[in-house]
Amino acid sequence: MDFNLSAKTTEYAAKLQAFMEAEVFPAERVYEHQRAQLIAAGKPHGVPAVVEELKVKARALGLWNLFLPHSTDPHHGLSVVEYATLAEITGWSPDLAPEATNCAAPDTGNMELLDMFGTEAQKKQWLEPLLEGRIRSGFAMTEPDVASSDARNIQTSIVRDGDDYVINGVKWWTTGAMDERCKILIVMGKTNPDAADHQQQSMVLVPVNTPGVKIVRNLTVLGYVDQHGHAEVTFTDVRVPIANLIGKEGTGFAIAQARLGPGRVHHCMRAIGMAERALSLMIQRANSRTAFGKELSHQGMIQNWIAEARIEIEQARLLVLKCAWMIDTHGAKAARKEIAAIKVAVPRMAQQIVDRAIQVHGGAGVSQDTVLAAMFAGIRALRIVDGPDEVHIRDIARMEIQP
Numbered sequence: 001m002d003f004n005l006s007a008k009t010t011e012y013a014a015k016l017q018a019f020m021e022a023e024v025f026p027a028e029r030v031y032e033h034q035r036a037q038l039i040a041a042g043k044p045h046g047v048p049a050v051v052e053e054l055k056v057k058a059r060a061l062g063l064w065n066l067f068l069p070h071s072t073d074p075h076h077g078l079s080v081v082e083y084a085t086l087a088e089i090t091g092w093s094p095d096l097a098p099e100a101t102n103c104a105a106p107d108t109g110n111m112e113l114l115d116m117f118g119t120e121a122q123k124k125q126w127l128e129p130l131l132e133g134r135i136r137s138g139f140a141m142t143e144p145d146v147a148s149s150d151a152r153n154i155q156t157s158i159v160r161d162g163d164d165y166v167i168n169g170v171k172w173w174t175t176g177a178m179d180e181r182c183k184i185l186i187v188m189g190k191t192n193p194d195a196a197d198h199q200q201q202s203m204v205l206v207p208v209n210t211p212g213v214k215i216v217r218n219l220t221v222l223g224y225v226d227q228h229g230h231a232e233v234t235f236t237d238v239r240v241p242i243a244n245l246i247g248k249e250g251t252g253f254a255i256a257q258a259r260l261g262p263g264r265v266h267h268c269m270r271a272i273g274m275a276e277r278a279l280s281l282m283i284q285r286a287n288s289r290t291a292f293g294k295e296l297s298h299q300g301m302i303q304n305w306i307a308e309a310r311i312e313i314e315q316a317r318l319l320v321l322k323c324a325w326m327i328d329t330h331g332a333k334a335a336r337k338e339i340a341a342i343k344v345a346v347p348r349m350a351q352q353i354v355d356r357a358i359q360v361h362g363g364a365g366v367s368q369d370t371v372l373a374a375m376f377a378g379i380r381a382l383r384i385v386d387g388p389d390e391v392h393i394r395d396i397a398r399m400e401i402q403p
Contacts, residue, residue, distance in 0.1 A: 009082040045178040054100035080324040091273020138177040156189035167238040178229020201252030205244040212238035222377040261332030268346040275350040282357040340392035347382040
């Protein structure tokens with residue numbers, strides 16, 4: 001395995017790091033101020049102007065859609081290993097950098113899905129504006145009334161009626177659906193309830209403004225209201241043309257797995273970026289605070305936390321890079337165990353490091369005066385997003401045990 005960066009990736013990484021320092025980090029306070037104004041005006045999911053300003057600047061620098069694989073964009077498309085390094089850099093500012101570069105979830109996964117399985121008409125109507133950053137999208141799979149960690153439990157029905165599908169059901173944690181720019185949802189439901197367990201589900205494209213689609217409410221994350229939102233959505237006799245089917249009927253489960261593989265690498269590398277920033281803040285704080293006669297950075301316990309954080313980050317990064325290399329070399333199916341492993345190991349690691357950084361900051365760590373409290377909320381949720389730890393651990397055990 002070779003994790004050395006290509007000349008192209010090295011150039012992108014340097015350019016992206018410079019963009020972070022010159023534009024993104026200074027924009028964080030502006031973003032917070034503009035969001036506060038929007039919230040006060042009754043628009044908690046309005047888009048702060050600075051977001052669109054950053055997108056224009058990033059695109060002008062060529063820092064745009066870098067997640068797309070080489071097979072999709074041979075001009076500048078990167079391998080999974082190459083993009084992993086860039087994803088980590090954007091993780092230092094998770095609210096701004098991924099979106100500024102048009103590399104934010106769930107749009108990235110939805111774009112990959114449309115690229116792999118969409119028809120030419122679907123690509124023209126939905127993929128192109130997503131690639132341009134003109135709209136956003138949502139992925140509606142999780143449901144409130146079933147254990148969605150087992151996708152076979154999904155109850156939303158998608159019934160063929162002539163040239164239409166009729167959709168009925170309730171979804172929640174549909175990330176991005178509260179955003180005023182969200183125009184399209186990819187909805188997973190059952191088209192073939194009598195088929196084998198993994199062949200019952202299908203995916204269809206549902207424009208948000210379709211009659212019968214209702215955005216019910218936003219779901220907070222440990223009390224935080226994300227700008228893009230996490231919506232509960234009901235579908236009542238929603239009609240869409242059969243041309244809105246993605247792939248073939250009964251392939252929804254397989255398509256979902258194809259979507260989640262590289263996406264978990266993206267999530268995990270951004271989480272490593274968050275852990276790196278938390279460690280940096282921990283060190284800055286430890287060097288600037290004195291307790292019991294000496295700086296915190298000279299206290300044995302704090303030194304232990306700092307050293308362990310460095311070890312844990314390096315271990316996690318190597319595991320993710322190995323996983324990315326396997327996806328590049330052998331495909332996502334061959335990397336199933338590694339994909340499951342990083343989804344457990346990385347969020348756990350990042351959560352612990354952010355938690356210790358909060359502890360070093362004391363009261364400031366749990367306040368709005370640092371990024372740490374919001375970062376903790378996001379990292380804690382990541383241990384549930386895309387499947388809880390326990391499901392991935394079970395899968396790893398099964399793969400280890402089977403002959």
